[in-house]
Amino acid sequence: MSELVESIRERYLAALDRIAVAAKKAERAPGSVKLVVVTKAQSLEVTRAVIEAGVKILGENYPEEGVMKLQSLPEFSAVEWHMIGHVQSRKARIVAGNFDFLHSLDSLKLAKRLDRFCGEAGRALPVLLEFNVGGEESKGGWFASDESRWQEWTAEVAEILALPNLKVRGLMTMPPFGETADASRPFFVRLRRLQEFLASQFPQADFRELSMGTSFDYEAAVEEGATFVRVGTAIVGSRNY
Ligand SMILES: *Cc1c(COP(=O)(O)O)cnc(C)c1O
Numbered sequence: 001m002s003e004l005v006e007s008i009r010e011r012y013l014a015a016l017d018r019i020a021v022a023a024k025k026a027e028r029a030p031g032s033v034k035l036v037v038v039t040k041a042q043s044l045e046v047t048r049a050v051i052e053a054g055v056k057i058l059g060e061n062y063p064e065e066g067v068m069k070l071q072s073l074p075e076f077s078a079v080e081w082h083m084i085g086h087v088q089s090r091k092a093r094i095v096a097g098n099f100d101f102l103h104s105l106d107s108l109k110l111a112k113r114l115d116r117f118c119g120e121a122g123r124a125l126p127v128l129l130e131f132n133v134g135g136e137e138s139k140g141g142w143f144a145s146d147e148s149r150w151q152e153w154t155a156e157v158a159e160i161l162a163l164p165n166l167k168v169r170g171l172m173t174m175p176p177f178g179e180t181a182d183a184s185r186p187f188f189v190r191l192r193r194l195q196e197f198l199a200s201q202f203p204q205a206d207f208r209e210l211s212m213g214t215s216f217d218y219e220a221a222v223e224e225g226a227t228f229v230r231v232g233t234a235i236v237g238s239r240n241y
Contacts, residue, residue, distance in 0.1 A: 002049065009053035011235045012037065015218070019229065022222035033222050036082055036103075036211075038232030040065065041239035044072055050236060051076045059103075059230050061085030063094040070098060084172075084211075084230055086140045093117045096125060103172040103211045103228070106130045106140045111160045118165035126167045128211050128228075129157065133190040134176040141173065144194055154201050161205050170209030170227070171195050181217035188212050188224035195225075 001009070012035075020030035039047045040061040047069050050058065057080045060066030070081045082101040089110055095102060096117035105111055105127040118125050135145030142153050161168055171194060175187035191212055199207050213221025215234035222229060233239065 001052070004046070004049045005052045008049055008055075008235060012050075012053055012055055015231055015235055018219055019222055022219040026223045026225075028222070028225075032227060034228050036084065036228055036230045037235050038084065038214075038230050039069070039236060040085065040232065042236055043240070044069055046236060048073060051079055055235075056080065057082055059084040059232070060099075063087060063091040063098075067094055067098045087114075089113055096123065097121045099125070101125070102127045103230070104128070104130045104140060105160070105166075106142065108156045108159055111163055111166060115163040115165045124165050124167050126169045128170050128172040128209060129160070129168065130172045130174075131191060131194060133173050133187045133194070136176055139174060139176075144190070147190075147193070150194065150197055154198075157198065157202070161202060168205060168207070170207045170211070171198070172211035172228075174214075175212070175217075178217075181220040184213075184217040185220050185224060188221050188226070192225045 019033050023030045023033055034057060036057045036059040037050055037055045038059040039050055059082045061084055066081060080100040082103060083095050083099045084103040086104055087095050087110060092110060092113035096114050102125055130141035131144040132139045132141035133144050135143060171191055173191045175184045178184050191210060195207050195210060209227045210225050211228035212226045213229040215231050218229040218231055
């Protein structure tokens with residue numbers, strides 16, 4: 001094993017340990033949390049090392065970059081490639097045809113395009129609905145900081161649930177950047193409450209997954225119910241933009 005692979009593996013296993021501890025603290029099964037290792041803005045060599053270190057799910061933010069990598073690493077067919085960044089409508093075809101999972105579905109328009117391209121490609125795409133629980137203008141997702149207004153977009157959610165080629169599996173959020181992990185906690189709790197709200201509005205739908213938590217606050221996210229955490233720098237190191 002190369003030194004690079006070894007150091008990534010060490011940090012990966014340490015993160016899995018910390019997830020297990022946080023899950024136990026919250027009386028959750030450690031196996032209920034999946035670790036997405038974020039390789040955005042990392043080279044192909046580093047991304048290959050991440051896979052060789054034993055990582056099963058990779059997260060990418062930019063469709064072309066992700067597709068370049070997954071097409072360059074075809075020997076690792078068991079790895080899942082998750083899209084976690086904002087997808088522009090004109091990139092919908094690339095995402096529909098190549099990725100295994102989309103965490104960041106943030107508009108009805110994008111949903112309809114993805115559904116069409118998935119149909120053409122003969123695939124179904126599991127997706128999470130991205131909510132902006134902090135209410136920041138700069139962030140993607142449906143605005144959800146004001147609980148009294150959650151009703152406003154249930155009609156859009158209903159339309160997305162009816163699209164035949166998208167499989168809604170839950171919710172995702174990226175909270176405002178805080179000084180401490182505890183600063184993220186109220187936003188994680190809000191996403192979980194939103195999950196409960198949607199489940200009550202659409203009892204036949206599946207909202208079981210909650211994608212929340214990054215390098216500095218993933219343990220808090222696990223304690224608050226995350227089923228996916230998205231960890232980049234803490235495992236892979238700093239990015240080259
Ligand atoms: C970059 C990114 C992450 C990972 O952030 P780190 O601080 O490197 O752990 C997680 N989620 C999203 C949406 C990201 O863009």
